Amino acid sequence: MDAWCRAMDAIYVFAVLLAVFWILVNLFYRRLRLAESGVVELHSYVILVFKKGVGWAPRPSRRIRVYNAASTLLYFLSLALFTYSALASVLGRLRTGSSGVVVLVPGVNIVGVDLLFFLASVSIAASLHEYLHAVFALRNGVPVKSYGVMLLLILPLAYVEVDEEAFRKAGRGGRIGVLSAGVAVNLALAFASMLLLSAMSSPIGVLVTGVEEGSPAYEHGVQVYDVIVSVNGTPVRGIGDIPVVRKLAKPTVLEVAVWRSGSGIVNLTIPIGVGDERIGVYLSPAPSTWLISSLGASAALAAYRFTMWMWIVNFSLALLNAAPLFVTDGGRVIGELAGEKWGRVINAASLLLFIAMILP
Template sequence: MLTEWQLVLVALLIFWGGLMVADKMFNLEKYGFNVLPFLLICRTTKLNNFLSKTALKAPRAWRVMGDVSIPLSYSALGYGVYLLSLNLLNAFFRPQQASPVIPLIPGITITWFSFIYALVGIVVTLAFHELAHGIAARAEGVPIKSSGVLLLLFLPGGFVEIDEEAMEKVRTRSKLRILSSGSAVNVATALIALLLIANFQAVISPWYGPSVGVVITNVDPQSFAYGKLVPSTVLFAINGTPIWSPLALDIYLLNVKPFDTLNLTTSMGEITITAGINPKAPYKGYIGILYPQPFYLPYPSSWWLGHMFPNHVYMVLQWMFIVSFSVSIVNMMPIPAFDGDKILQEVVSSFVAEEKKTSILRKGISTRKLIVNLARATAICFLALNFIVPLLVAGFTPL
């Protein structure tokens, strides 16, 4: 019997193998598809007109927003570096509070249930990111060659292909506006999503009443509840005590001890489980419910929306925040192919003369290249440490 990740691997191999065969048989390139090993690119020029019209309606306003995007993007990077540094310190001194920085791999690092919502967040984040680059480029007078979507292994993506020759001719300030616009829009998207999450009850109040329970979105495979509680189950009470919200659940669990017997009143009926040992606090009980959400009942006039609609919206908003904020940080790091690397090269070129050399081991090395490569190595090592160290000391639970 194949495990879940083995099934995923087999499905991916079949999909990409079939796509390569179809490309050979039907020459998909003439339809705008470029098929490479584990990479599918669909390129078009149909979006160029929209980007130009949008940018040229108010080019001055877009340039002002471009100026704002530069400090906004670097502020997000600074805050992200602070969080990642804190995460590393926790890995060494408070392992139970550390979390590894891991890629989203369906069935391995993220459950398929969560990946559906994460996929929406990824698509929205990348769409806004690339549209921002395209509009900023046209506002600065830089032509757009093409735009499109891509699929890398199993992750969707998007791109706006800017005319690099024209890009080289514009001034440094214009380049920084264009390059930082994507991350700035991601910061704005994350903040909007966070604002909606923080005021979610007010947002849905015209159609739904207050929370009356907790929706289970994930269950720890190492807990006694695994296999008994499944995603989308609604928890209403524990041992007769109403659980109105995730906060009420947290408060109740404060008094639960390991191996206590708990009778759960759920949408699936009465379920009895035994509390396990909390991995972060061994003296506390643990039932393994991860990422619980409030459960809202619709008003009679809004019955057609269904009981689970708010939870679908809430999950999408959560992943929009997570993905947008993460992309805004990582994209600004000086890592090859990311905007942060291009920005660093542009800034270094503005302040360091091309002919300037630095002597290392009696060899003259370009100072520009030395600064850029040191920054790249530091960023890559920093991310790698945030992946390896917390993973070794704390492990991870699929999202």
């Protein structure tokens, strides 16, 4: 209960600081008349855009129909994944009464080095998303008027502005191809990151990322960056396989086998006393031993976690932007396919489904 209260306090403090920041941004934006510069724009009170006019001329491609078809196919795959995930989440909550999807909030439930990896992944994913919009626009004969960066709440994103009049004159297949391009590259990056993460992962073992001083693990030889491969002869395939000390009949002894870079398998005997509540280790999914041997433990863990965030961020962006919501690429794609009236109906229904999915 105390941990939950501390988490809620952190969320409230974060929300207040974020609100104060955007109030000041809005005040300074109007006070300094930044809108007149043509370089800085403020949208919906929480989207700050810095842009530069470029006037990139279109460069039509003979193969653009193939590219548009591939982009559209990946978009519909992302849409199917979003629909399945949302319905499975909502139906699961109705059956079990569980809470909604956990919303990742930088600074609240994404902290430390993970926050850096998260922000880097978002910047890369968003920049490539917008870059593909620009490339597909040019290849479909639509000029790009400007590009730049934006800040959405606290997320740094890229920004591309196409010539809307030329965009409307492009064929429907071309318009859908341009709108689908960002989702397509995010889904492709997500799959590539997933495959790379699979190659980087160890099928057995969990990585020790920290050891509490004075704990049983500390006193009996467990070291940071050890990979725990078995406990009492039972292979460890995930963090859930590590015994919970509070549930053990004590006193007892844990026979722990760890893989240690430079030493191979090391067997440790860890006595657990009556008063011990924790074994005293902080754990993470383990990178493969070949990766640790090649890069070193700290670099291997950094590469592993960055790749993990690239997978999470790109997959999430692909599904979120594919969703038929009023402000997403998916909302515009559905509008192109279903028409303005039915597009609004589908967008509204999808918005209700999305809200039901994320409500606590």
